[in-house]
Amino acid sequence: MKHAIVAATLLATTTWYAPATAAADPPTYTSAAYAYAINDAGDIVGTITGPGFASAARWDRNGNVTLLGTPGAQATVINAAGTAAGTGPSWGPVIRWDQRGRVTTFTSLDGLGPLFVYGISADGTVAGTSVDGDGGDRAIRTTADGRLVVLPVLGNGSFTGVSDMNASGITIGSSEGRGVRWDTAGRLTVLSPLPGGSFSGTAAITDAGAIVGISGLPVHAVRWDTAGRVADLGVLPGGSTSAAVDINANGLVVGTANDAAGRTHVVRWDRGGAIADLGPVDSGGVVGINIVGTVVGCGRGPQDLTVRPLSWDPAGRQHPLPLPPGAVAGCPTGINSTGVIAGVVQFPDSTTRAVRWNGAGVAYLPVPQHQPHPAGTR
Numbered sequence: 067m068k069h070a071i072v073a074a075t076l077l078a079t080t081t082w083y084a085p086a087t088a089a090a091d092p093p094t095y096t097s098a099a100y101a102y103a104i105n106d107a108g109d110i111v112g113t114i115t116g117p118g119f120a121s122a123a124r125w126d127r128n129g130n131v132t133l134l135g136t137p138g139a140q141a142t143v144i145n146a147a148g149t150a151a152g153t154g155p156s157w158g159p160v161i162r163w164d165q166r167g168r169v170t171t172f173t174s175l176d177g178l179g180p181l182f183v184y185g186i187s188a189d190g191t192v193a194g195t196s197v198d199g200d201g202g203d204r205a206i207r208t209t210a211d212g213r214l215v216v217l218p219v220l221g222n223g224s225f226t227g228v229s230d231m232n233a234s235g236i237t238i239g240s241s242e243g244r245g246v247r248w249d250t251a252g253r254l255t256v257l258s259p260l261p262g263g264s265f266s267g268t269a270a271i272t273d274a275g276a277i278v279g280i281s282g283l284p285v286h287a288v289r290w291d292t293a294g295r296v297a298d299l300g301v302l303p304g305g306s307t308s309a310a311v312d313i314n315a316n317g318l319v320v321g322t323a324n325d326a327a328g329r330t331h332v333v334r335w336d337r338g339g340a341i342a343d344l345g346p347v348d349s350g351g352v353v354g355i356n357i358v359g360t361v362v363g364c365g366r367g368p369q370d371l372t373v374r375p376l377s378w379d380p381a382g383r384q385h386p387l388p389l390p391p392g393a394v395a396g397c398p399t400g401i402n403s404t405g406v407i408a409g410v411v412q413f414p415d416s417t418t419r420a421v422r423w424n425g426a427g428v429a430y431l432p433v434p435q436h437q438p439h440p441a442g443t444r
Contacts, residue, residue: 097433099123101420102142102152104400104408111150112408112420113140114433122152122163125431127406129422133434134163143186146233151183151192160192160206160214172214178204185231191250193217193237195227203227205239207252218254220244229268229279238268238277245279247271247294258296260288266296269321270312278310278319285309287321287335299335302343308333312354320355322347332363332378344378350397357403362387364397373397375409375423388428390421398423 097116104110108127113120122134122141134141138155141163148165157180160172172192174181181196193207202224205217219226219241226241235250245257245266259266259281266281266288275292278299282288287299287310299319301308304326311321317337322330325346332344332352350365350373359380366373375387375396389396389411396411407423420431 098417099420099431099433100140100410100418101125101399101408101422101431102140103144104402104406105144105146105148106403107146107148108402108404108406109144109148110408110420110422110431111141111144111152112431113152116433120155122150122161124148124150124163125420125422129429129432131432131434132167134167134169136161136163136169142183143192145186145188145190147188149186149190151186151190153181153183153194157181158196160194160208162186162190162192162208164190170212172208172212175206175214175216178206178216181206184228185237187231187235188233189235191231191235193228193231195239200224205237205241205248207237207248215252217248217252220246220254220256230271232271232275233273234275236271236275238271238279240267243267245277245281245290247277255294257290257294260286260296260298269310272313272315272317274315276313276317278313278321280309287319287323289313289319289335289339297339299339300341302331302333302341308341310335311352314355314357314359316357316359318355318359320352320361322351332361332365334359334361334378334382342382344382345384347376349373350376353398354401356401356405358405360401360405362398362401362407362409375407375411377401377407387423390428390430393419393421396421 099114101110101112110125114123120138122139124132141150141152144150151162159174162170178196183194185193196204196206205226205228228239231237237248245268247255263282268279271277277290284307287308289297302323305324308323309321313319319335323333331346334342347365352363355361361378373395377385393411398407398409401407410418
């Protein structure tokens, strides 16, 4: 899910396209779609919306779409077995759909408002962040007996949220400006910041338990090993800041760092912490890395105002990802172990469609022409 959140942030904060470069006659669609996450089997989950309609959706590896039978819902995470989770209308309650589409609804807790789901484990445990009645954030997780519980916090925990969850159900996030980890029993561990500092935050966790994120002021990318020991991943020569976004099972870390002129670059760190510069990326950033070291993200070049989807191969070479007919901008939201990429593209009128990139190129994910569910209140 971390991939989709990074991508969503890029989509929301970026000038997507230059009108002069837009396609003259983009296709017209009655529905919009957003792809949030992809698993290693190639299944993608997201949401489809249209006039008077909204539904969570799952696309299988062949591109066949299934509406997940909950009006107004959106699916934001999926595990290796194909179990998906997300939220109902108005960003709540938490909903889980198994591989056969059977629905489990977790009743929202009193005093908690809109929420977003950020992770799902192999056994279907779901974690996310909810807004409380005072406007703060609370980390929440589901239980095996169908309840929703609030995870422990530091201090008064006014701002505590989830960033990721691994297959074992270990959850990471932040509480009161400190990176934290919750074990499968919900016990809280504070992750040590860099020496001399107090601030830290988490971004991603591997199934083995290695964690990456940020710490210090100025901010540096960091990695915590499975024992919780922190390592500074450093910055580019002449630069002052960096941030880790994702880590794969082989220990390769991807993120961003600034150069001496303050320009943002995509960077990758090896298992030993050596940094490799993958080049500048303007008005965008990095989304994730897969097991072989392929990186995906989006950005624009110095001569191009259009934000484009990008990938970097294991050797660090940048490759533009093609846009489908009618689209003027795009960004990946995730990549799986076989290199299949899920993402979203945008039209000149700012509507979006979900897409898949693979060895055959790019294709729109299908959207049903007749939608049976009302949108509900959103």
